Amino acid sequence: MAEEKHFWQRFAPKQYEKTLMDVDLQFLQEQGIRGIIFDLDNTITPWNEPHIPQEVINWFTALRKMGFHACLLSNNGGERVQKAADLLQIEFVCNARKPFKKGYARAMEVLQTKPNETAVIGDQLFTDMWGGNRWGMYTILLEPMAPKEYWFTTNFSRRLEKVAKRKLGLPLEKGIKER
Numbered sequence: 001m002a003e004e005k006h007f008w009q010r011f012a013p014k015q016y017e018k019t020l021m022d023v024d025l026q027f028l029q030e031q032g033i034r035g036i037i038f039d040l041d042n043t044i045t046p047w048n049e050p051h052i053p054q055e056v057i058n059w060f061t062a063l064r065k066m067g068f069h070a071c072l073l074s075n076n077g078g079e080r081v082q083k084a085a086d087l088l089q090i091e092f093v094c095n096a097r098k099p100f101k102k103g104y105a106r107a108m109e110v111l112q113t114k115p116n117e118t119a120v121i122g123d124q125l126f127t128d129m130w131g132g133n134r135w136g137m138y139t140i141l142l143e144p145m146a147p148k149e150y151w152f153t154t155n156f157s158r159r160l161e162k163v164a165k166r167k168l169g170l171p172l173e174k175g176i177k178e179r
């Protein structure tokens, strides 16, 4: 039993919030966090949509004013990631291959931070959270913005994620259908 718990713990976020706007930046600053790595799809923008909600844009303005460094880290390629980064006036790393560690290292180079000064904010346990935890970063899980996703994510990853969320005692979001 203890061993099983240890297995799931690698996917566990340090903190859980419903939306980006619920993340307390003041608190992060007090913990010594200087740089934040962000997932794009379903964290900042609804899945595969170019649109970024105005309240998200405003939140990023506040973040920059507080002196945080920020970087998008996406498994997707190129243009969409760059457009979002430009709009938010932050840096980006694409084709990140999360949860592998290398993409996070590239993001830390951009942010000029060490792992213990870096937070990760994303909506998926098996990519965003696992990768951040492997570096010992401060991981924050959000509820995904939109339930519409790649077929593979919906039918495989999310179902497995639901199992993990149960094991870790995390809330299950509404968009995921019961089997």
Ligand SMILES: [Mg+2]
Pocket: 039, 040, 041, 042, 043, 122, 123, 124
């Ligand atoms: Mg995502």
